Amino acid sequence: MAEAAILRNAVEATERIARGGRNLLAGIFVAIALAFAVFAGMTGDTFFFRLATEALIFAGLALSVDLLLGYTGLLSLGQALFFGFGAYVSGLVLKNVAPSFWAAIGITLAATLLVGTIAGIISIRARGVYFALITFGLAQVAFKVVFNTREIGGSDGIIGIPQIRAEFGLFSVDTQSPAGFFLLTLAFMMLLYAGCAYLVQTPAGRLLVAIRTNESRVPFLGYSPWRAKLFAFVAAAVVAALSGSLYPMLRGLVSPELLAFQISGNAVIMVVIGGVGTLAGAFYGSAILTMLKSVIGTFTEYHLIVIGALFMLSVIFFPKGLAGYALPRLERWVARRRGRA
Amino acid sequence: MSAALLEVEGLAISFGALRAVSDLSFTAARGGITSVIGPNGAGKSTLFNLVSGALRPQQGRVRFAGADVTGWSTHKLLRAGLSRSFQITNLFFDLSVFENLRLASQVLEPMGRALLPVARSTAARDRAEELLGQFGLAEKATELAGHLSHGEQRRLEIAVSLACRPKMLLLDEPTQGMSHGDTQSTAAMIKGLAGDLTILLIEHDIDVVMNLSDHVVVMHQGAKLAEGTPAEVRGNAEVQKAYFGENPGGETPGGEAH
Amino acid sequence: MNELIETLQFVYAPQVVNGLAIGVAVILMALGLTIIFGLLDVINMAHGEFYALGAYLGITLVAKGVSFWVCLALVPVVMAGIGYATERMLIQRVFHTKDRHILTLLLTFGLAIIAEDVFKLAYGPNPYKPDSPIPGASELLGVILPNYRLFLIAAGTAIIVAVWIVVYRTSLGAMVRAAAFDRHMASSLGVPVERVYAGTFAFGVALAGLSGVLLAPIYSVFPTMGKDFILMAFSVVIVGGMGSIKGAVIAGLVLTQIQSISSLYISPVWSDPLVFGIMVLFLMVRPQGLAGRLGHG
Numbered sequence: 001m002a003e004a005a006i007l008r009n010a011v012e013a014t015e016r017i018a019r020g021g022r023n024l025l026a027g028i029f030v031a032i033a034l035a036f037a038v039f040a041g042m043t044g045d046t047f048f049f050r051l052a053t054e055a056l057i058f059a060g061l062a063l064s065v066d067l068l069l070g071y072t073g074l075l076s077l078g079q080a081l082f083f084g085f086g087a088y089v090s091g092l093v094l095k096n097v098a099p100s101f102w103a104a105i106g107i108t109l110a111a112t113l114l115v116g117t118i119a120g121i122i123s124i125r126a127r128g129v130y131f132a133l134i135t136f137g138l139a140q141v142a143f144k145v146v147f148n149t150r151e152i153g154g155s156d157g158i159i160g161i162p163q164i165r166a167e168f169g170l171f172s173v174d175t176q177s178p179a180g181f182f183l184l185t186l187a188f189m190m191l192l193y194a195g196c197a198y199l200v201q202t203p204a205g206r207l208l209v210a211i212r213t214n215e216s217r218v219p220f221l222g223y224s225p226w227r228a229k230l231f232a233f234v235a236a237a238v239v240a241a242l243s244g245s246l247y248p249m250l251r252g253l254v255s256p257e258l259l260a261f262q263i264s265g266n267a268v269i270m271v272v273i274g275g276v277g278t279l280a281g282a283f284y285g286s287a288i289l290t291m292l293k294s295v296i297g298t299f300t301e302y303h304l305i306v307i308g309a310l311f312m313l314s315v316i317f318f319p320k321g322l323a324g325y326a327l328p329r330l331e332r333w334v335a336r337r338r339g340r341a
Numbered sequence: 342m343s344a345a346l347l348e349v350e351g352l353a354i355s356f357g358a359l360r361a362v363s364d365l366s367f368t369a370a371r372g373g374i375t376s377v378i379g380p381n382g383a384g385k386s387t388l389f390n391l392v393s394g395a396l397r398p399q400q401g402r403v404r405f406a407g408a409d410v411t412g413w414s415t416h417k418l419l420r421a422g423l424s425r426s427f428q429i430t431n432l433f434f435d436l437s438v439f440e441n442l443r444l445a446s447q448v449l450e451p452m453g454r455a456l457l458p459v460a461r462s463t464a465a466r467d468r469a470e471e472l473l474g475q476f477g478l479a480e481k482a483t484e485l486a487g488h489l490s491h492g493e494q495r496r497l498e499i500a501v502s503l504a505c506r507p508k509m510l511l512l513d514e515p516t517q518g519m520s521h522g523d524t525q526s527t528a529a530m531i532k533g534l535a536g537d538l539t540i541l542l543i544e545h546d547i548d549v550v551m552n553l554s555d556h557v558v559v560m561h562q563g564a565k566l567a568e569g570t571p572a573e574v575r576g577n578a579e580v581q582k583a584y585f586g587e588n589p590g591g592e593t594p595g596g597e598a599h
Numbered sequence: 600m601n602e603l604i605e606t607l608q609f610v611y612a613p614q615v616v617n618g619l620a621i622g623v624a625v626i627l628m629a630l631g632l633t634i635i636f637g638l639l640d641v642i643n644m645a646h647g648e649f650y651a652l653g654a655y656l657g658i659t660l661v662a663k664g665v666s667f668w669v670c671l672a673l674v675p676v677v678m679a680g681i682g683y684a685t686e687r688m689l690i691q692r693v694f695h696t697k698d699r700h701i702l703t704l705l706l707t708f709g710l711a712i713i714a715e716d717v718f719k720l721a722y723g724p725n726p727y728k729p730d731s732p733i734p735g736a737s738e739l740l741g742v743i744l745p746n747y748r749l750f751l752i753a754a755g756t757a758i759i760v761a762v763w764i765v766v767y768r769t770s771l772g773a774m775v776r777a778a779a780f781d782r783h784m785a786s787s788l789g790v791p792v793e794r795v796y797a798g799t800f801a802f803g804v805a806l807a808g809l810s811g812v813l814l815a816p817i818y819s820v821f822p823t824m825g826k827d828f829i830l831m832a833f834s835v836v837i838v839g840g841m842g843s844i845k846g847a848v849i850a851g852l853v854l855t856q857i858q859s860i861s862s863l864y865i866s867p868v869w870s871d872p873l874v875f876g877i878m879v880l881f882l883m884v885r886p887q888g889l890a891g892r893l894g895h896g
Contacts, residue, residue, distance in 0.1 A: 004470055007479050011439050014483050015460075075701050126882050129642050129700050133837060134882045140830055141875040148868040203447050203462055204455045210444050213433040219415035220393070220425060222448035222505055261826075265708060272705060302720050308712035315705050316692050 013338075019201075020334035021327050025280040026193060029287075033186050041179050049178035051290060053250050056185045059286035060192055060243025061263070062270035063279060064236040069268075070277030071200050072232040073212030074124075075132045077264055078139025079240050084259030085115060085142070086241030088152065091161045091248035101166035101175075101249070108245040109238060116237030117230070124229045139264055147256040157255030161248045175249040185246055189283070192239050196279050199235065208232050269311045275323030284322050346371040346509055346539045347423075352391055352401035361387040363563045365401070369509070369556070374535045376542045376550045379560035380583075385543045386428065388560070389511050392541070393425045394418045406508060420448065422508030426501075428517055428543070430494045434487030438478055438497060441486050442469035445504035468504055476500040492523050499530075509539040516546055528553060551575070559583075610863065612742045618859025619852075620748040620817070623755030626851035627810040628832040630762055630844060631803035637842025638779040638799045640700060641690060644707040646807050646832065647825025648714035653678055653808025654815040654824065655722060658729050667732040667812075674812045675805040682804025685710070686797040694796075711825075718822035726821035747816055755813065759848060762806070766844060775799055779842070830871070831855075834878035840888025849889055 033052070040049050061083045068074040089111050090104040097103060119138060126134045147155050163176045166184060173180045199205045207228050210218055218225045248254050257263070266289065274285025289307065296303040314321065345368035352365045362384045369375040377385050390396040392403055394415035402411045405423055413421070433441050443459075446468035454462050473479040476496045481489060486497060499515055515531065516524040528549045534540065535553075544550045550557065550571070557574045559566040567577045574580055628650060635643050643649075656677060657670045665673070689710070693702040733746045766772040777785040778795045786792045818824065835854055839846025854877065858870045865873070881888060 003479065004474070007470060007473065007482055008466075010483055011437075012460075014437075069701075075704070122879065122883055129640075129704065130837075130841075130882060132642070132701075132704060133833060134879060137830075137834070137837075137875050137879050137882070141872045141879065144868070144872045144875070148866070148872075198458070199456075201459050202456050203450060203459055203465070206440070206444060206459055207447070209436065210433055213435045214431065217427075217431050217433065217501075219395075220419060220431075220502070221445050222416050222419040224414065224416045265712070268705070268708070302716040304712045304716035305720070308709045308716070311712070312689070312706055312709035315702055315709065316689075319696075319698075319702070 017331050017335045017338065020338075021331035022197065022278070022280065024330045024334065025278070025323055025326060026190070026197070026283075029280060029283045030186070030190060032287075037179060037182055037186075040182075046178045049182050050250065051294065053178075053182045053185050054247075055286045055290035056182075056189050056283075057243050057246050057250065058263075058267065058290075059270065059283045060189050060246075061240050062267045062274070062282035062286055063189075063192060063196060064239035064243070065264075065267045066271045066274075066276060066279055066282050067196055067200075067236045067239060068232060069271060070279070071205065071212060072208045072229060073215075074229065074232070075129075075268070076135045076236070077132045077261070077268070078135035078137070078142075079236070079267055080259050080261070080263035081119070081135070081139040081142045082112060082116065082237040082240035083244035083247075083263060083267075084146070084254075084256070086112060086244030087247040087254045087258050088146070088158070089241070090245035091158045091254040092152070094164060094248060095158060095161050099162045099164045101164055104245055104249070105242065108241050112238050112241035113234065116234040116241070119237065120230045120233035124226065124233055136261070136264075139259060139261065143256060143259040143261075146259055153255075155256060157253055157257075158248075159253045161252050161254070163252065164249065166249075181250065185250075188246065189243070192242060193279060193283070196235075196239065200279070204228070204231065269307065271321075272311060272319075273314050273321055275321030275325075275327070276319075278321070278323035278327060281321050281323030288322070344370050346406055347375075347392070347541065348402075348404040349388075349392065350402045350404070352388070352398050352403065354387065354391060354396060354399050360563050362391060362398075365560070365563075365565050367558045367565065367568055369539055369541050371539055372536050373555035374531070374540045374542055374553050375556045375558065376544060376554040377558045377560060378544070378547070378550055379566070382562075383560040384563040385560055386513065387563075389425060389513055389541075389543065393423065393511055419505060419507070422505075423511070424502045424505055424507035424509070425511035426498050426513055426515060428513040430491075430498050432486045432494060432497060432501065434485065436486060437483050438486055438489065439469055439473065439482040441497060441501055442472050442504055445469075445501040446472075448505045468506075472500045472504060491518055492520070495519060495523075495527070499527075503534070503538075507538065509541065510534070511541045511543075513543050514545060515542075516544065516549060524549065611860070612740070613744065614859050614863060615856065616742075616744055616748065616752070618856045620751045620755075621859065622852050622855035623752050623759070624810050624814045625828075625831050625835055625855055626759055626848055627755060627806050627813070628828065629835040629839070629847040629851055630759065631806035632832055633836045633839065633842055633844065633847045634762075634766070634806075635800055635803040636836065638775060639686075639690065639694075639703075639796055641703040641707070641800075642700070643800075643803065644704055645685075645710040645714060646707075646803075647827075647829030648711045648718075649678065649682070649804045649807040649825070650811040650814075650828060651718060651820070651822065651825040652681070652714065653811025654820045655718060655811075656808065657812035657815050658727050658820050661729060670812055671809070675809045678808030679801040679805040682801035683797050685804070686800035690800065691793075691797075715822050715826070722820075722822070724822060726819040727815075728819045729816050731816045751813055751817070758806075758809070763844060831858075831874065834874050836888075837878050838881045838888055843888065846889040 036052060061079060065076055065079050068076050086108045089108045093104045093107050123131060123134050123138065146152060152158060166173045166175065173184045175181045207223055211225050211228055215225050244258065247258065270285030270289050271282055273288055275281030292307060293303050296306050318325065347369040350366050353363045354361050365388065377388060379385055387396065391398050394413050397412050402409060404410065405421060410418060410421065433444065443465050446465035447462065449464045449468055450462050473482055478493065478497060481493065486494065489497060495515065502510060512531065516527050519527060524546060531540065532553055554571050556568065557571055558568045559574055559580050561583050566583055567574055567580045628646065632643060632646050635641055653674050656674045660670045660673065661667055689706050690703055693699055693706060696702060731747045733750050736743050736745045737749065766775065774790045774795055777788065778790055778792050782792055835847055835851045838854060839850035854874050858874050861873055862870045
């Protein structure tokens with residue numbers, strides 16, 4: 001019996017240390033974001049607040065890409081489809097239905113469950129690179145359709161989406177307030193992160209990892225890989241769409257470019273640079289990419305050369321990404337602290 | 342309820358011009374060990390794929406535990422109590438030994454726990470711990486399955502397929518690539534599993550087959566050549582010619598014991 | 600009756616010929632993609648940029664006084680060199696890893712991002728419209744058709760046939776098909792697999808560059824020209840079956856005709872979604888496409 005107890009302790013200790021490392025990585029990001037907010041708040045800046053808020057929103061899209069790529073092994077090249085869908089639904093609700101934060105979020109969620117399921121049923125029939133191509137194709141079809149549909153603004157998109165106050169009972173946040181909306185977005189994104197981090201530590205989430213590792217064995221564990229993948233696909237669609245739903249609140253407009261391949265591609269770059277299969281890496285990746293763009297942007301408008309080169313170097317030499325290298329170190333630190341305690 | 346847990350009736354499948362399995366019928370008695378033998382290409386693995394739901398038969402029926410399960414999907418069959426192991430080790434190599442077993446035991450949990458933290462899946466955890474002990478893998482629990490030795494991986498392969506507490510286990514060459522000593526201990530382990538568990542075994546080592554089996558089905562070019570007790574099969578002239586005749590070295594004096 | 604003939608002659612015939620010209624060019628692009636995928640299992644996301652690079656090289660050389668006809672031979676040679684180097688320096692680096700499908704896709708995607716900005720940096724964002732190397736038009740069965748399009752159809756068809764012959768009728772092609780079918784077997788039979796891989800990639804890239812030179816006089820040359828075209832080429836490859844030359848030819852002809860003729864009935868802006876829709880449908884119901892893959896019959 002003593003042996004069994006030792007075994008259980010060893011297994012549980014490993015999992016606790018892994019969890020500690022992940023929490024620390026996410027915590028450091030929040031600390032950096034809050035430090036930025038204090039600094040930007042003191043200098044009375046607006047531009048960088050808005051930019052950082054946008055980086056957070058796109059980090060949510062990257063988070064959804066990582067849920068698929070890093071946990072289920074599905075590379076989506078069209079995740080902007082759901083991001084743009086969320087942005088459009090939210091924008092239309094705010095403009096035409098009710099200028100309410102909760103209405104925008106709620107209707108986006110409901111609509112994405114439906115659209116995500118349909119797109120999922122179409123996409124997950126395809127495996128490997130075919131999945132990448134079918135998501136790419138679906139997003140391109142959606143992009144062209146939105147671009148050519150005059151009823152939702154065509155190539156101009158929807159402009160003049162009203163600013164709102166998001167009501168939270170005890171307090172409310174004005175989307176026009178740079179600091180307020182930044183903090184709201186940070187909290188919102190951390191909720192999405194926590195949701196994903198929770199999901200991947202449930203039996204359902206562990207099954208996704210099993211699919212990534214060896215899909216062929218999964219049916220012999222008593223599960224349909226098809227259902228598990230559909231579940232992951234819809235979950236990722238919801239994360240992407242909810243992130244997108246904040247976009248019109250920030251910018252007051254949506255445009256078909258939100259569904260374009262560039263957005264999907266950027267999200268993949270963020271995940272690879274930040275660290276595939278780490279969830280928190282998506283946030284670091286988005287922050288790095290946004291900073292790079294604005295720093296290089298002050299010297300030249302051709303920032304894609306640098307970002308593309310960095311991305312390729314990352315793929316070849318640092319395939320685990322920033323978080324992939326930081327996590328083992330953070331875990332060792334957590335283990336040492338626990339050992340002392 | 343009949344004494345047979347698995348009944349295969351007139352099973353057939355072709356790949357193009359190749360008749361991989363044709364008009365195959367046999368039964369596997371509850372609690373016993375039934376072996377399928379035959380030269381390479383006789384259709385043994387195809388038979389396993391048909392019975393375990395990986396392939397859909399073009400003709401014939403499969404009955405399991407009294408129900409017609411022809412054409413059922415693999416995951417549904419597993420939940421009905423039919424599990425299998427693989428000839429070529431088919432594990433989650435990037436995951437720990439414990440996680441391999443925990444994933445395989447997850448099916449024992451009530452559905453409601455699928456979206457609760459994994460720490461709440463106590464039934465799966467207990468089952469995984471039990472198997473770690475039973476298969477001598479406790480010390481390797483936190484290692485990656487891919488880092489185990491070949492013999493350990495073969496043991497984990499069987500442990501994973503047993504995790505769901507199946508009624509029946511299809512074992513595809515469990516001693517594949519093992520040393521003589523490991524083969525003996527694996528055979529003893531398989532013998533110990535029978536009783537509560539019904540086993541359908543594919544095995545190349547003819548001594549193991551003869552010692553373990555209650556019933557032997559001999560396949561040749563996709564069809565059944567003979568069946569019976571090990572002694573009956575061994576005495577069958579056609580089997581001698583088609584199977585043992587090709588591989589006299591596979592026969593050892595010890596195997597003659599009745 | 601007369602009306603029907605006139606409709607056929609003046610409405611459909613030009614549309615069919617235009618579709619054919621586009622079709623031949625798309626097939627050239629798709630052949631490169633499909634051969635690279637068939638042998639290396641690499642989805643070359645930079646294929647559109649190689650096409651654009653071919654076009655830019657073409658207009659640069661023509662501006663320097665080199666004849667268009669010389670470019671037609673020279674650019675594919677240069678592009679083959681670039682393709683060979685790309686394969687050895689980038690693809691080979693991740694080719695032996697477990698995730699090579701995804702990694703090679705990401706690497707070529709990175710290459711595509713860089714290339715687009717390099718074009719903007721070197722040539723500016725505005726389109727160039729080179730002069731047609733064969734100006735004028737001919738009357739064919741009462742229909743006026745631009746000479747250059749007729750040339751494009753003829754030359755393209757000849758190249759497609761040549762590719763077919765190289766892959767299926769020469770010992771070089773046999774080596775490539777052997778390497779595609781079973782890498783280790785081919786290697787043990789003395790096929791220099793590594794060089795065959797790099798050579799095949801170079802061949803595919805050269806085809807992309809050649810389509811760039813050929814299409815520049817029709818479509819203009821601009822930094823994102825590859826992006827607009829690659830979707831069509833991907834659709835053709837998927838519908839035809841990844842790795843299948845025959846499939847790419849059939850799908851290329853059918854899809855471009857659908858696009859061309861459908862634009863008579865629906866707004867041309869909807870013909871792209873229509874073609875992608877067909878691609879998505881194929882991926883759903885027949886992911887292997889019309890025909891099998893290279894080396895597999």
